Amino acid sequence: MKRANLIRFVALSALLVLCPAKSPAKEYVLTVGNEQLRFVPQGEKGYVVREAKRTAGISALAGTLFLEEGRVQPIGGLDRHGIWIVENDGPASRNDAVMAELIQNGAAEYVAPLFSSNGETVAIIPEIVVRAKPGTGIEQVQELCKTAGCAIKKRMEFTTQEYLLDVLGPDASAVFAAVEALNQSSKVEWAAPNTAFQPKLGGQTKTNDYTAGEQLRIASAGQDASSPGVFPNDPYFPQQWHLHNTGQSGGTPGADIRAPEAWKITTGDPNIIIAVIDTGVDTKHADLIDNLVPGYDFYDNDAQPDPATGDMSNAHGTACAGLVAAKGNNGVGVTGVTWNCKIMPIRTISFRVDGTQVETTEADTATAFRWAARNGADVLTYSWGQASPLPAVQSAIVDVTNLGGMGRHGKGCIVLACSDNDNGPVRYPAKYPEVIAVGATDHDDQRCRYSNYGPELDVVAPSAPGYTAQDWWSTHGRGWVWTTDISGVAGYNTLAPGIVDYTAFAGTSAATPIAAGVVALILSVEPNLTGEEIRHFLERSAKDLGDPGRDDYYGWGRVDARAALDMVLAKRADLNNDWRVDLKDFALLAEFWKTSESSADIAPAKKRDGTVDIRDVVLMAEYWLKQIP
Numbered sequence: 001m002k003r004a005n006l007i008r009f010v011a012l013s014a015l016l017v018l019c020p021a022k023s024p025a026k027e028y029v030l031t032v033g034n035e036q037l038r039f040v041p042q043g044e045k046g047y048v049v050r051e052a053k054r055t056a057g058i059s060a061l062a063g064t065l066f067l068e069e070g071r072v073q074p075i076g077g078l079d080r081h082g083i084w085i086v087e088n089d090g091p092a093s094r095n096d097a098v099m100a101e102l103i104q105n106g107a108a109e110y111v112a113p114l115f116s117s118n119g120e121t122v123a124i125i126p127e128i129v130v131r132a133k134p135g136t137g138i139e140q141v142q143e144l145c146k147t148a149g150c151a152i153k154k155r156m157e158f159t160t161q162e163y164l165l166d167v168l169g170p171d172a173s174a175v176f177a178a179v180e181a182l183n184q185s186s187k188v189e190w191a192a193p194n195t196a197f198q199p200k201l202g203g204q205t206k207t208n209d210y211t212a213g214e215q216l217r218i219a220s221a222g223q224d225a226s227s228p229g230v231f232p233n234d235p236y237f238p239q240q241w242h243l244h245n246t247g248q249s250g251g252t253p254g255a256d257i258r259a260p261e262a263w264k265i266t267t268g269d270p271n272i273i274i275a276v277i278d279t280g281v282d283t284k285h286a287d288l289i290d291n292l293v294p295g296y297d298f299y300d301n302d303a304q305p306d307p308a309t310g311d312m313s314n315a316h317g318t319a320c321a322g323l324v325a326a327k328g329n330n331g332v333g334v335t336g337v338t339w340n341c342k343i344m345p346i347r348t349i350s351f352r353v354d355g356t357q358v359e360t361t362e363a364d365t366a367t368a369f370r371w372a373a374r375n376g377a378d379v380l381t382y383s384w385g386q387a388s389p390l391p392a393v394q395s396a397i398v399d400v401t402n403l404g405g406m407g408r409h410g411k412g413c414i415v416l417a418c419s420d421n422d423n424g425p426v427r428y429p430a431k432y433p434e435v436i437a438v439g440a441t442d443h444d445d446q447r448c449r450y451s452n453y454g455p456e457l458d459v460v461a462p463s464a465p466g467y468t469a470q471d472w473w474s475t476h477g478r479g480w481v482w483t484t485d486i487s488g489v490a491g492y493n494t495l496a497p498g499i500v501d502y503t504a505f506a507g508t509s510a511a512t513p514i515a516a517g518v519v520a521l522i523l524s525v526e527p528n529l530t531g532e533e534i535r536h537f538l539e540r541s542a543k544d545l546g547d548p549g550r551d552d553y554y555g556w557g558r559v560d561a562r563a564a565l566d567m568v569l570a571k572r573a574d575l576n577n578d579w580r581v582d583l584k585d586f587a588l589l590a591e592f593w594k595t596s597e598s599s600a601d602i603a604p605a606k607k608r609d610g611t612v613d614i615r616d617v618v619l620m621a622e623y624w625l626k627q628i629p
Helices: 003-008 055-067 092-104 138-148 172-183 212-218 259-263 312-325 362-374 391-401 469-475 508-525 531-540 561-573 583-591 614-622
Strands: 028-032 035-041 046-051 071-074 083-087 108-113 115-117 120-122 127-132 150-155 162-167 188-193 273-278 342-347 379-382 414-418 436-441 457-462 481-484 502-505
Touching (some): 028 172, 092 108, 108 172, 127 172, 127 362, 127 391, 138 150, 188 391, 312 502, 312 508, 342 362, 362 379, 362 391, 379 508, 391 414, 414 508, 436 508, 457 531, 481 508, 508 531, 531 561
Parallel strands (some): 273 342, 273 379, 436 457
Antiparallel strands (some): 028 035, 046 083, 046 108, 127 162, 127 188, 150 162, 481 502
């Protein structure tokens, strides 16, 4: 806790007096849309408190929080001064007594135990997100608030239908009662608590103490010069088996995304932007700086989206960014799936110096998705997961992905999220149908044992065979994927001598930005595709693994960058839109010979040249008699 906060909390010497325990909170069940949200009180885990606004209340609250044996932290993000989360080991009766006393002595105006939602701990803070039906004005929402015991805190950014509300009652029951009252109104599409939660990272565990120089030498095989493709001069590229697998990590040659073959067509268009919504990105990293556009920090509320230092997990976003679009062929470090597309760094998550994760809220995460789309992102990648539904986040994802919505001038952004690492069901938000859910395969094209699965899984992409510290030591890092780390001594390689700006990475956290990079290459060739068309090409071009066709463990298969671009170009050559390149298409090409007809101007692959000529014939011939799935 910052010194200013410690000074602030210096009053009571003891509050844990014997007093009647607060009545235990009951279980609450809400239905939002088609999903059920179940909240079970977990008083033994801790509680959330909003301090009274008067000075005496702050003073009285101080002693309690200062003396707590558990962790006491403010919630990050939007201005929420005065809301604190206390995480301790209970017992629940003790926490109930503390909460009761805080209300009785006027130190707090809101208290609530922590709750469990689908097995994960969340904080019910005194806020609600409500989505009003179209045509409902702010005055009508204000009237609804009066009935429900709320007040409008703000209108949510980039949407005219959603509002963040303050709950005026003293405890969680007031929040749930207000949600129920709002959901009964004919003017409301849905209302849900704005829970504060800790998203689960889809990457490796933090312990990563190894000799980095030794691990880089493990995969020291050079590129296969006989393989067709474009090869960058980045010194660590030969170790990046996920891009070009020669067996250098002990895996199966060819179990990769065929990046060099794809780079023969395009290495990425700098007009395509990928938002990395994560722990922030090192904006001064030598391998990233040339591929960055302005982003935003939704934790500190400023335009400096760099990660915090002090805990190595804050490097998670920088590692994801490097996999997407580390600068290629610059003679430095690694290369991304795309060499030239741009990264938009968005910080929503942070870890404290002691290694604990800062709680974030659904409303702030939803705003981050909308902010990215409104500010020009084409692709959004999110390598985090949650067991419980996130209605406010899904609403934002719908807004940015829908045809005619706010993403890509109405064409729809592409949102990818990790399936997560529990060897269980796909987590939220990847579970939502608007999201491309990404699982993980290893350097043998086998599903990683930790990769989550289910009917919502769309594709898989390369990653490490394991993601824990034990996995690292048992394999000596063989098969992990190399990417950017926070520059200098911070980040995952804090304890690793020899290498300080790069790291090995793992989990579905790694697979997701790799798949996002393939999407960026597709858009680099055909930027006017809709989100649904891009999804089709990504999925149907994937290498089928597991059971034939789509299955719950591999989805449509492992992403294949070259196959995806070939499919896009074959469809461009399909002039009569019958999903086959044949004489009918050639007849149309001949009809528009030497004109500037855009529908027949299909070549070159990177960008049409404005004239129907021999180059278009050559491109059509390349995909002649191709049946497009």
